[in-house]
Amino acid sequence: MMSSSAFTRSMAPGRAVRRAEIAALAAYVPPRLLTNADLEKMVDTTDEWILQRTGIRERHVVDPGVATSDLAKEAALIAIERAGIAADEIDLIIVATTTPDTIFPCTACVLQHKIGATRAWGFDLLAACSGFTYALSTAAQMIAVGTHRTALVVGADVMSSIIDYTDRATCVIFGDGAGAVILRAAEGPGPGIVDFAHEIDGSGGPALRMPAGGSAMPASHETVDKRLHYVKQDGQAVFKFAVRKTEEICRRILAQNGLTAADVDLFVSHQANRRIIQSAADKIGLAPEKVVINIERFGNTTAATIPIALTDAASEGRLKEGDTVLLSAVGAGFTVGSVLIKWSGKAGW
Numbered sequence: 629m630m631s632s633s634a635f636t637r638s639m640a641p642g643r644a645v646r647r648a649e650i651a652a653l654a655a656y657v658p659p660r661l662l663t664n665a666d667l668e669k670m671v672d673t674t675d676e677w678i679l680q681r682t683g684i685r686e687r688h689v690v691d692p693g694v695a696t697s698d699l700a701k702e703a704a705l706i707a708i709e710r711a712g713i714a715a716d717e718i719d720l721i722i723v724a725t726t727t728p729d730t731i732f733p734c735t736a737c738v739l740q741h742k743i744g745a746t747r748a749w750g751f752d753l754l755a756a757c758s759g760f761t762y763a764l765s766t767a768a769q770m771i772a773v774g775t776h777r778t779a780l781v782v783g784a785d786v787m788s789s790i791i792d793y794t795d796r797a798t799c800v801i802f803g804d805g806a807g808a809v810i811l812r813a814a815e816g817p818g819p820g821i822v823d824f825a826h827e828i829d830g831s832g833g834p835a836l837r838m839p840a841g842g843s844a845m846p847a848s849h850e851t852v853d854k855r856l857h858y859v860k861q862d863g864q865a866v867f868k869f870a871v872r873k874t875e876e877i878c879r880r881i882l883a884q885n886g887l888t889a890a891d892v893d894l895f896v897s898h899q900a901n902r903r904i905i906q907s908a909a910d911k912i913g914l915a916p917e918k919v920v921i922n923i924e925r926f927g928n929t930t931a932a933t934i935p936i937a938l939t940d941a942a943s944e945g946r947l948k949e950g951d952t953v954l955l956s957a958v959g960a961g962f963t964v965g966s967v968l969i970k971w972s973g974k975a976g977w
């Protein structure tokens with residue numbers, strides 16, 4: 629039995645709250661594969677090390693000239709078609725990304741133009757690996773308060789554009805991809821986004837970051853020479869934080885809705901490392917068959933992992949009307965996100 633959610637709690641008494649229902653899901657990855665065997669030729673690593681430590685066999689990467697908005701466009705167009713809507717019915721676009729096409733204009737503007745969503749406004753949301761959970765809950769709130777009816781929520785990243793392919797500690801982990809969801813307003817009781825619980829902890833900033841290229845350290849010959857426009861990560865610090873916080877945030881969102889792990893039908897976590905997902909799921913008490921893991925084929929695509937994993941799960945018949953779906957993510961910042969969903973049959977295959 630679900631009790632009052634963040635949506636109902638935040639509304640003025642007596643005001644009707646609309647449901648935000650997932651009407652369609654889609655994913656897109658670029659065709660080019662970067663396998664562990666390819667990486668063995670680039671840095672001092674082995675297929676065995678990568679598979680054992682991360683669970684990744686291969687990841688997809690873009691060809692030169694392909695940007696985040698290009699991947700986002702492919703996923704968005706499939707989602708629009710599956711939802712059976714016209715692009716100009718969309719009134720809100722949120723693009724969660726850490727690798728925007730350019731710092732400005734934002735990728736939501738580029739995407740809006742590429743897909744012809746002429747009635748939409750929108751923005752980019754930067755929360756690294758938690759970006760999709762933040763974007764989904766933000767769009768659901770906009771629908772709940774009654775100001776928007778149809779939202780396009782995208783998680784997309786071209787991580788290969790900020791990865792140092794001479795650094796074996798990071799280059800084996802990341803991949804490129806995009807996932808998209810169409811959220812629609814619905815009246816009365818039924819499936820939809822139920823609740824969210826998010827946190828940030830800025831003290832974790834140094835553990836995972838791209839040092840240069842922002843206002844703190846603008847691009848210069850020196851920043852390029854020192855390879856400061858690439859991802860720098862203290863892997864073990866992030867690993868420990870991710871396991872602890874995934875458990876904490878999942879327990880919190882379940883408790884605030886009067887649920888336990890036994891009530892969850894499917895757990896779709898950010899795909900950063902197979903060991904993080906399995907260890908957190910064990911601690912929460914989620915049976916292995918309820919846990920979606922597809923990192924083997926895609927690596928860590930940052931804001932795109934959750935919508936890609938959801939799309940995978942739906943296409944494999946693992947999601948049915950009324951299922952309780954738990955999303956969670958931990959990312960740079962640190963950012964921590966979770967979303968609880970009652971699954972809608974409309975988003976099925």
Ligand code: UT7
Nearest residue numbers: 672673674677681757796797800863864866867870900901
């Ligand atoms: O989505 C954003 C959030 N990011 C994450 O959640 C990432 C969290 N962290 C991780 O997934 C793991 O910490 C990594 C996969 C990054 C690293 O795995 P680890 O088990 O924590 O390895 P480690 O950093 O403790 O390194 C162990 C050893 C080291 O060698 P020594 O010092 O023991 O001789 C590393 O130099 O493994 C070495 N190593 C590698 N060896 C072969 C590090 N990277 C590689 C590599 N191939 N690619």
